[in-house]
Amino acid sequence: MSALYPNLGDSRITPIWQPQPGPQTDLVTCPVFEVFYGGARGGGKTEASIGDWFLHSGQWGERAAGLFVRRKLTQLSDAIKRFRRYGAKIGAKWHEQKKELTMPNGAVLKFAYLERDEDAEEYQGHEYTRIYVEEVTNFPFPDPIMKLKGSCRSSAGIPCGIRLTGNPGGPGHHWVKARYIDPAPKGYLVIEQLEKIEIEDGVFVESIIDRVFIPAKLKDNKELLRNDPGYVQRLRETGSAALVKAWLEGDWDGVDGTFFSEFSEEKHVLRGVLQLPPHWTKFRAMDWGSAAPFSVGWYAVSDGEILAPRGALIKYAEWYGWNGQPNKGLKMSADSVARGIINREKDMKQRLSYGVADPSIFSNNGGPSIAEMMLIAGCGWIRGDNARQAGWEQMRKRLAADEPLLLFHESCEHTIRTLPYLQHDDKNPEDLDTDAEDHAVDETRYAVMSRPTLRDKPKVSETDLTKARAMPTINELLAGSIKARQMEEQRY
Numbered sequence: 001m002s003a004l005y006p007n008l009g010d011s012r013i014t015p016i017w018q019p020q021p022g023p024q025t026d027l028v029t030c031p032v033f034e035v036f037y038g039g040a041r042g043g044g045k046t047e048a049s050i051g052d053w054f055l056h057s058g059q060w061g062e063r064a065a066g067l068f069v070r071r072k073l074t075q076l077s078d079a080i081k082r083f084r085r086y087g088a089k090i091g092a093k094w095h096e097q098k099k100e101l102t103m104p105n106g107a108v109l110k111f112a113y114l115e116r117d118e119d120a121e122e123y124q125g126h127e128y129t130r131i132y133v134e135e136v137t138n139f140p141f142p143d144p145i146m147k148l149k150g151s152c153r154s155s156a157g158i159p160c161g162i163r164l165t166g167n168p169g170g171p172g173h174h175w176v177k178a179r180y181i182d183p184a185p186k187g188y189l190v191i192e193q194l195e196k197i198e199i200e201d202g203v204f205v206e207s208i209i210d211r212v213f214i215p216a217k218l219k220d221n222k223e224l225l226r227n228d229p230g231y232v233q234r235l236r237e238t239g240s241a242a243l244v245k246a247w248l249e250g251d252w253d254g255v256d257g258t259f260f261s262e263f264s265e266e267k268h269v270l271r272g273v274l275q276l277p278p279h280w281t282k283f284r285a286m287d288w289g290s291a292a293p294f295s296v297g298w299y300a301v302s303d304g305e306i307l308a309p310r311g312a313l314i315k316y317a318e319w320y321g322w323n324g325q326p327n328k329g330l331k332m333s334a335d336s337v338a339r340g341i342i343n344r345e346k347d348m349k350q351r352l353s354y355g356v357a358d359p360s361i362f363s364n365n366g367g368p369s370i371a372e373m374m375l376i377a378g379c380g381w382i383r384g385d386n387a388r389q390a391g392w393e394q395m396r397k398r399l400a401a402d403e404p405l406l407l408f409h410e411s412c413e414h415t416i417r418t419l420p421y422l423q424h425d426d427k428n429p430e431d432l433d434t435d436a437e438d439h440a441v442d443e444t445r446y447a448v449m450s451r452p453t454l455r456d457k458p459k460v461s462e463t464d465l466t467k468a469r470a471m472p473t474i475n476e477l478l479a480g481s482i483k484a485r486q487m488e489e490q491r492y
């Protein structure tokens with residue numbers, strides 16, 4: 001059955017809902033365990049998840065159990081409204097307190113939000129035959145979703161699946177792109193992977209998981225284009241060319257809303273072997289991390305003769321302490337990181353002028369600070385300037401200059417991987433969203449702030465200029481005061 005009928009299955013009557021031809025039909029008939037249906041805004045993604053649940057529950061009855069998830073509770077309300085509207089037509093019952101929709105045949109769909117990653121633990125040990133995650137790019141990291149996968153199983157042997165939807169952009173853009181789009185940008189290629197699935201807290205099973213990307217295109221949502229022809233026009237007026245392209249075509253390669261929109265690989269990444277003149281100033285910077293990654297970068301300051309303008313910073317090497325999973329650190333001790341740095345520097349054979357680090361390494365909570373431990377191991381640091389907004393401003397100016405004043409060698413792969421996808425913070429647009437993987441750019445910020453050479457000319461308004469012109473010059477003032485003194489003297 002691939003349409004929803006008022007009495008769940010009687011195809012003699014006009015269906016209440018049916019998938020549109022193309023990706024919506026592909027989604028509701030897809031046998032693959034993990035499906036990411038994503039791309040264009042208004043492509044029909046939410047509608048496809050809604051329809052999929054009605055079809056799945058209609059087929060499997062009370063043995064079907066669903067979980068519909070978003071990042072925030074407030075974001076769930078639109079989907080709940082739509083589920084309830086369709087549900088009412090077939091006699092489904094809504095339970096407000098439990099946030100559950102019970103179908104007439106007994107199947108239950110639960111709605112939940114995972115504001116914090118730990119919230120996913122609450123659903124471990126449960127059994128869901130279908131899990132829907134909406135706007136998956138709102139999740140900065142895949143961890144909670146990977147946890148949920150452990151609950152996607154059926155002891156009754158019902159085919160289970162997780163269905164994710166989302167648009168380009170957002171704090172999770174990068175991992176979503178890497179997991180679903182990069183392996184097959186045009187989609188429809190099933191990828192099989194051996195994965196460890198956490199079925200309860202700390203209990204793992206190994207399993208072959210297949211996943212597939214189904215691209216959502218606005219042109220496939222004929223219902224919307226027919227009923228609301230002004231939608232495309234409105235989208236066009238909403239944002240920059242890159243953002244509109246991303247929304248209309250589901251383009252994952254260049255999205256707006258990124259914190260460093262000035263950055264591009266063509267302009268800021270140096271390729272090939274770098275010959276750094278020995279007389280250039282060189283230094284290193286560090287953002288400390290243990291459970292989260294640490295980032296160490298090595299920088300050279302150009303004298304303007306080759307490669308970059310005078311004063312430009314070239315990040316020529318990096319050491320990113322991650323365990324291979326986004327935002328997960330190596331949990332290395334301070335002295336072994338210090339030894340790692342010293343060993344790398346021996347290989348690089350560059351004389352460094354100083355090292356600048358995240359100021360938190362200087363705090364000692366009862367014992368020696370990280371800075372002290374690293375110093376004992378032979379690696380010294382000066383305290384970095386942690387003025388965040390000023391630091392971002394400095395980085396932006398350096399990136400935005402016609403001839404960039406901040407460049408990265410291609411070997412700095414984690415800086416190049418993470419920097420383009422960092423997003424503005426929802427609540428404070430002057431800052432970036434610190435939930436995302438920001439360690440390499442934090443470290444770059446400390447480096448840049450150790451050489452804040454760029455200053456704008458102070459802005460002078462026309463009124464200030466008029467006032468200034470009306471004011472006596474220094475000579476006039478002097479002449480005036482001499483005359484005043486002479487007059488004073490003549491009085492006595």
Ligand SMILES: Nc1ncnc2c1ncn2[C@@H]1O[C@H](COP(=O)(O)OP(=O)(O)OP(=O)(O)O)[C@@H](O)[C@H]1O
Pocket residue numbers: 017018019020024040041042043044045046047048167216221223224
């Ligand atoms: N199968 C369908 N039957 C009827 N209408 C549909 C169908 N699919 C999509 N639509 C119409 O298209 C509109 C947009 O679809 P939907 O909300 O699913 O898009 P979306 O991709 O989730 O959008 P967004 O990116 O904004 O979340 C719906 O409100 C609905 O009117």
Ligand SMILES: [Mg+2]
Pocket residue numbers: 045046047
């Ligand atoms: Mg939607």
